[in-house]
Amino acid sequence: MQAAHRLDAIFAALADPTRRAIIARLASGRASVTELAQPFAMSQAAISKHLKVLERAGLISRGREAQRRPRRLEAKRLEEADKWLERYRRLWEGNYQRLDALLEELKTKERKPR
């Protein structure tokens, strides 16, 4: 997959709250489909569908252990999506640091009315 398309797939996969919850759960360790389905009021089939989306985006993979086939997080992929956002974030952080300084000035002015 091209980098741009892969990124689209990652963001699309992360757009869903259930899938984000699955990612959060896997961040604390591997888990089987049954374990992953437990906190949700959803059938295993529905959870499996979500897992497939996450797998296609490369965000998770499955282990080899025959019966359980535990899913695990592919942290590298998640970092990739994060890196893009980080660059956008830095652009705005510059603006907001200037706003911090301006607000300090405005506060001082309000305390000392002319």
Added chain:
Amino acid sequence: MKRAELKVTTSGDRDLVMTRVFAAPRKLVYDAHTKPELVRQWLLGPPGWSMPVCDMDVRVGGKYRWEWRKDLGGTTMGMGGVYREVAAPERLVTTERFDEAWYPGESLNTLVLVEQGGRTTLTQTMRYESREAREAVIKSGMESGVKASYDRLDEVLAATATPR
């Protein structure tokens, strides 16, 4: 004081959400977003840019027009839109469209300010017309960074070039 952290996340298919806490009452944060003489002091983008045009008719249906200029070289960038909701000092909804479209269509921007204990939490949501438009915006964060570096390289090269 520990510097406040700017959080940028995606939400749903088309939203980009920024959250940041400011150590000031929301009235002041709102003013800084709605009074042109304040806006042009901080909304400047990368270093080396100024904001010569900052026209804002802050009322429902009113228009705004912003233009930035790069001090060195004089490159300009402009954008504008319409105020859809104006509810001082807590909520502002505007449309946004750049002169030179670097993402398809326009975005609907919602600013929400919540004050607690003299501090204000700002949430700025940008809703784009499509998922593709949002990806274009996210990726541009990198492109402008790369461009800024090249611009600096140009300056360095110009400064070190010695006439023969």
